[in-house]
Amino acid sequence: MSKTNMTRRGVLKTGAVAGAGVALPTIFTASSAAAYMNEPTGGSVTLGFNVPQTGPYADEGADELRAYELAVEHLNGGGDGGMMNTFSSKALKGNGILGKKVEYVSGDTQTKSDAARASAKSMIEKDGAIMITGGSSSGVAIAVQGLCQEAGVIFMAGLTHSNDTTGKDKKANGFRHFFNAYMSGAALAPVLAARYGKDRKAYHLTADYTWGWTQEESIKAATEALGWTTVNTVKTPLSQTDFSSYITPVLQTDADVLILNHYGGNMVNSLTNAVQFGLREKQVNGKNFEIVVPLFSRLMARGAGENIKGILGSTNWHWSLQDEGSKAFVKSFGTKYGFPPSQAAHTVYCQTLLYADAAERAGTFNPCGIGEALEGFEFDGLGNGKTLYRADDHQCFKDVLVVKGKENPTSEFDILEVVEVTPVEQVTYAPDHPMFAGGNLGTCNPG
16 A cells, blocks of 8 residues: 555644554554544544545645644634534534544545555554545545444545445445535536537546446436437546547547546546537537536636636535625635635535534544434535435535536636526435445444
8 A cells, every 4th residue: 555644733732742642543443441443532632634635636635635724723713713603503612622622634645545545544543533534536535434434433525426425335434525426417417408408419428436437327317317318428547637539539429518527637638638629619410519517626627727618517515605604614714825715625624513513512522422413413504505414324415506617707716607506405315216225324333
């Protein structure tokens, strides 16, 4: 496994020894000295922030770290408190978590499952992390979620959009605040049909890993249900940087829509190649050729530049939302860093607050107590309106945003506009939906 570069930050005292203030970790075995894994015994508690600091999703990782730092600052009583002031739960007091100062360690997932597991394992074993969070890849999230289940710590997923995270690979110790591929399809397909018509022929380019597979399945099913035809589906390696060889075959079909099931740097590169090949100027079947990006982020849109204008997609959250929670977070983040936060930043900030709040409400750091506090938890004030953490699968349910690239952006941050806020009822599905079948949540593991 790749060795990760671990950095301890936050409120560590000068000369502190790594792991001080926590029981000696005994990953994968029960500790005789503690009731649960890494039970804090001193005046601090350590959280593990595991993000892509290198690789195709590094931009998301950088913004995640910024948000984690802000969340720790707020939990420890610094800054203006951000969304702690708008959160419907009032358990957090700005005095850490259960009176303990919050410290953290960070690692680089490299957007590779083995590296991410090695990083998380080191955080748990060497640093006494009692909760792991982060990531911008579903492959990474599923791998780390499995490790956290085995180790007996809570995993608060960062960016993970695959249906499998809370479907066939769901775990009792894992919770997701991000929406999923099914929700993108359910929100986006009606808008695509309304704007582009129901008689369309789609060609899919898809990142060849769990997220891409379930995103393709979801948008394909949702569009076909409204009359679209799928011409072809082609898988592309996550490591791909030049997609020219994948664009050329599209021109040899009668497809009139290209759907890019790509994220991060992959999407920037594939969209750039598609525009370079003149797809946006083409007419096929008497219709203007269209490009769709089912999962968007502002960071991706900025990387794509002019090419993103007018292109439709979905997103988990956007800094232009005017609810009180979103405005409070944008203000805090902007004051600290000088620019608005991305959906990556928003997601992981919320996950940190939600973990801390659950510990306060449960009165314990025991992962099983925290799990019980999160299951079935309904709340508001963290953006996206009212939200439910469903007990059946630990998936959160909230409104989903359909967005498009702005035709006349006013800045490098004002690139996307919200065209529709899809109500949560439209994206809710039964726990036994076929796209989420085959998994078993199991029982909480306290270590």
